[in-house]
Amino acid sequence: MTATTPAPSVPDIPARLHRGRPRIAAIAWRLSRPGGQSAAAVVLPVVAFAITTALLLTVLGGTMMFVRTGLGDPDLAVYPILAGFAVALLVVPLVSLGGSAARLSARRRDDRLATLRLIGATPAQVARITVLEATAFALAGALVGAVLYLAATPAVGLVRFFGEPIGAGSLWVGLGPLGLVVAGVVLVAAASAALGLRSVVISPLGVRTKASAPRMHWLRAVVAVAVVAVVVVGMQNLTLFGQFGGMLMMVAAMLVAFAVVLAVLGLLGPWLIGVVARAQLRRARTASALIAARTVLESPKALWRQVGGVAMACFVAVVAGSGLALAGVAGGEMEAELVEDMHTGVWITLVMSFLMVACSVGVNQAAQILDRRDLYVGLDRLGTPRSVMEAARVRGIVGPLLTVVVSAVIAGGLLVLPLLGIAIVVAPATILTLLLVFAVGVGLVVAGLVASRPVLSAVLAAPERV
Amino acid sequence: MTPSILTAHRLLKSYDRAPAPALDEVSIQVAAGESVAIMGPSGSGKTTLLHALAGIVPVDAGQVTFHGPTGAVEVSSLSESRRSALRRDHFGFVFQQGLLIPELTAVENVSLPLLLAGYRRQDAESRAASWLDALGLAGMGGRRIGELSGGQAQRVAIARAQVTGASIVFADEPTGALDSATSVEVLDALLGSTVGQGRTLVVVTHDEDVAARCARIVRLRDGRIRDDSAPRGAAATGGPRFAGAGWSADEDGSL
Ligand SMILES: Nc1ncnc2c1ncn2[C@@H]1O[C@H](COP(=O)(O)OP(=O)(O)O)[C@@H](O)[C@H]1O
Ligand SMILES: [Mg+2]
Numbered sequence: 001m002t003a004t005t006p007a008p009s010v011p012d013i014p015a016r017l018h019r020g021r022p023r024i025a026a027i028a029w030r031l032s033r034p035g036g037q038s039a040a041a042v043v044l045p046v047v048a049f050a051i052t053t054a055l056l057l058t059v060l061g062g063t064m065m066f067v068r069t070g071l072g073d074p075d076l077a078v079y080p081i082l083a084g085f086a087v088a089l090l091v092v093p094l095v096s097l098g099g100s101a102a103r104l105s106a107r108r109r110d111d112r113l114a115t116l117r118l119i120g121a122t123p124a125q126v127a128r129i130t131v132l133e134a135t136a137f138a139l140a141g142a143l144v145g146a147v148l149y150l151a152a153t154p155a156v157g158l159v160r161f162f163g164e165p166i167g168a169g170s171l172w173v174g175l176g177p178l179g180l181v182v183a184g185v186v187l188v189a190a191a192s193a194a195l196g197l198r199s200v201v202i203s204p205l206g207v208r209t210k211a212s213a214p215r216m217h218w219l220r221a222v223v224a225v226a227v228v229a230v231v232v233v234g235m236q237n238l239t240l241f242g243q244f245g246g247m248l249m250m251v252a253a254m255l256v257a258f259a260v261v262l263a264v265l266g267l268l269g270p271w272l273i274g275v276v277a278r279a280q281l282r283r284a285r286t287a288s289a290l291i292a293a294r295t296v297l298e299s300p301k302a303l304w305r306q307v308g309g310v311a312m313a314c315f316v317a318v319v320a321g322s323g324l325a326l327a328g329v330a331g332g333e334m335e336a337e338l339v340e341d342m343h344t345g346v347w348i349t350l351v352m353s354f355l356m357v358a359c360s361v362g363v364n365q366a367a368q369i370l371d372r373r374d375l376y377v378g379l380d381r382l383g384t385p386r387s388v389m390e391a392a393r394v395r396g397i398v399g400p401l402l403t404v405v406v407s408a409v410i411a412g413g414l415l416v417l418p419l420l421g422i423a424i425v426v427a428p429a430t431i432l433t434l435l436l437v438f439a440v441g442v443g444l445v446v447a448g449l450v451a452s453r454p455v456l457s458a459v460l461a462a463p464e465r466v
Numbered sequence: 467m468t469p470s471i472l473t474a475h476r477l478l479k480s481y482d483r484a485p486a487p488a489l490d491e492v493s494i495q496v497a498a499g500e501s502v503a504i505m506g507p508s509g510s511g512k513t514t515l516l517h518a519l520a521g522i523v524p525v526d527a528g529q530v531t532f533h534g535p536t537g538a539v540e541v542s543s544l545s546e547s548r549r550s551a552l553r554r555d556h557f558g559f560v561f562q563q564g565l566l567i568p569e570l571t572a573v574e575n576v577s578l579p580l581l582l583a584g585y586r587r588q589d590a591e592s593r594a595a596s597w598l599d600a601l602g603l604a605g606m607g608g609r610r611i612g613e614l615s616g617g618q619a620q621r622v623a624i625a626r627a628q629v630t631g632a633s634i635v636f637a638d639e640p641t642g643a644l645d646s647a648t649s650v651e652v653l654d655a656l657l658g659s660t661v662g663q664g665r666t667l668v669v670v671t672h673d674e675d676v677a678a679r680c681a682r683i684v685r686l687r688d689g690r691i692r693d694d695s696a697p698r699g700a701a702a703t704g705g706p707r708f709a710g711a712g713w714s715a716d717e718d719g720s721l
Binding site: 286294295297374375381383 | 517520522547550551552553554555557559561563565567568569570574578579581582586587626
């Protein structure tokens with residue numbers, strides 16, 4: 001139903017198509033012209049690419065700084081390793097943010113492109129229009145992002161490492177890498193637009209004709225829980241590994257345990273989101289709770305892609321946070337400065353991943369409102385209060401987000417149960433800070449949701465005839 | 467004479483970039499329990515009139531008055547949120563595309579207006595289910611909208627429009643996207659559940675067969691009423707007579 005309403009600017013295109021060879025660039029331009037409220041459809045992907053690029057450059061700048069420092073001073077060799085670990089944690093949310101941007105720039109066009117197909121444009125023409133457009137959006141976004149990154153360095157430079165603010169200059173990646181990042185973002189966007197296109201090219205009619213919500217098998221959960229249990233038991237007996245294989249064996253066992261739990265989280269995440277949503281569906285008393293639960297159940301995997309990016313960071317934050325709390329209290333063994341820097345690193349990684357998820361949620365939500373414009377307009381006409389639509393949107397994201405955060409925290413907590421227990425007793429401030437950072441993170445994501453609110457207002461203020 | 471339930475007086479409405487007004491001094495009275503078809507060429511202002519009558523779009527001049535169960539309300543002077551509440555509480559809507567929420571089941575879609583009105587979910591769903599039964603969708607309440615045919619989905623939309631006991635149902639080309647056999651079914655359901663129950667129906671349509679079954683046809687052209695009369699031939703019957711049991715959904719007494 002939502003997929004079939006043609007955009008108002010389309011009807012005059014057939015004439016052009018009939019008149020010999022249409023100029024692809026001209027059609028692309030006509031389709032992307034911001035007409036009134038659909039300006040958001042052009043601005044949004046550009047903003048999404050800009051934020052992706054800016055965050056990517058900032059992370060890269062920070063990592064390069066640590067690598068430089070580590071190479072320069074053997075005493076600081078641990079920094080690049082830790083930074084590499086942080087980057088690994090940020091890759092997932094960053095890729096998912098970039099993916100949203102790419103999907104957004106292609107998907108927003110689905111309806112119009114489907115219309116183009118219906119009126120006889122060849123698949124090749126449709127493909128060229130989409131890829132051209134996505135590339136243009138990505139290029140504009142990446143350039144804006146580079147400027148954003150530069151503008152943000154003074155503020156980011158205030159972060160303290162090695163006992164002093166790192167300074168804006170130390171985050172500069174250099175002209176070459178800057179160009180590479182911009183080119184990379186554009187390339188990935190073009191490629192994913194070309195890939196995402198197939199569904200439209202294959203079926204010109206309705207992209208959203210799915211009839212039934214997918215279900216996931218409970219066996220997944222059983223296997224996952226069993227694996228986690230084995231890992232937890234293994235962790236409790238970590239010293240056994242130490243007795244058999246020495247320190248190296250112990251570290252290896254810990255790394256394997258980490259990797260396994262992270263993999264399990266990825267496997268379990270969508271399923272857990274679905275289970276919680278199903279429980280919420282049963283308990284729903286209000287229209288917004290009902291709509292939110294059903295929306296989540298429609299595609300737990302899509303929601304995992306949006307919010308799952310924080311899972312790993314939350315998990316690691318609990319594990320590392322507990323360890324660091326104890327190290328800070330014990331003192332001596334590790335340098336106080338290193339412990340402090342590791343704290344900073346944990347907070348930054350955590351906040352960054354929440355920030356990326358917040359951006360991706362904002363972008364995805366805005367896209368969703370535009371995609372389902374006629375449904376929102378219809379609900380408004382029936383007299384559905386704005387507050388109900390907003391509440392459904394917020395619940396639909398915050399529910400899965402809390403599911404992810406809480407289960408990652410529990411998994412991390414189980415893994416280091418004795419450590420965490422001691423940390424709570426001897427270093428409550430650190431644990432409180434950790435909780436505070438979680439709260440700030442969830443707040444950031446809600447802010448991302450709120451940021452997409454004007455899009456709904458615009459849609460409802462100027463409803464096209466549906 | 468039957469009392470009016472809705473009166474519109476000299477409505478004027480122009481859109482920003484349009485050369486001519488979409489509504490040009492339109493006045494109309496709708497009697498309680500009446501069925502009115504609004505016809506006219508594309509762009510003649512049918513949808514705009516329907517939206518103005520239902521308080522969806524504000525008019526530039528003129529008044530719309532709804533003589534509801536709690537007295538007369540001047541729709542055109544209400545704030546946006548009051549109009550929204552009025553639509554929710556007293557009006558029902560059926561659009562060309564049902565605009566049902568695809569993630570929800572049929573029963574959940576129909577129960578939505580009741581939830582918004584503060585009903586308990588269980589009550590809302592059982593009432594919604596009896597409306598679906600009455601409209602020939604027994605046993606399909608658990609299906610999602612994508613699992614229903616166009617005609618079935620449209621009947622779900624009709625159930626949703628009726629479930630709160632709306633005194634007027636507004637329909638904009640409710641059969642516009644359906645084949646003719648399905649159109650007849652949907653129209654039967656629409657007429658039977660509105661005028662068949664003493665409620666009022668205002669329906670915009672292109673289809674002379676649809677209009678012919680209404681008590682009155684209002685013809686628009688260029689934003690003005692050109693003709694307002696009963697359809698040629700027989701007086702409208704208000705649709706088929708339904709077996710009594712089918713329509714008892716809202717007289718159930720259980721709510
Ligand atoms: N949102 C709008 N913005 C600008 N013009 C509009 C809008 N809605 C309707 N119109 C114009 O108002 C006139 C009446 O439209 P409408 O009421 O939709 O006619 P109908 O439903 O009879 O086809 C048309 O000329 C149409 O182009
Ligand atoms: Mg119309």
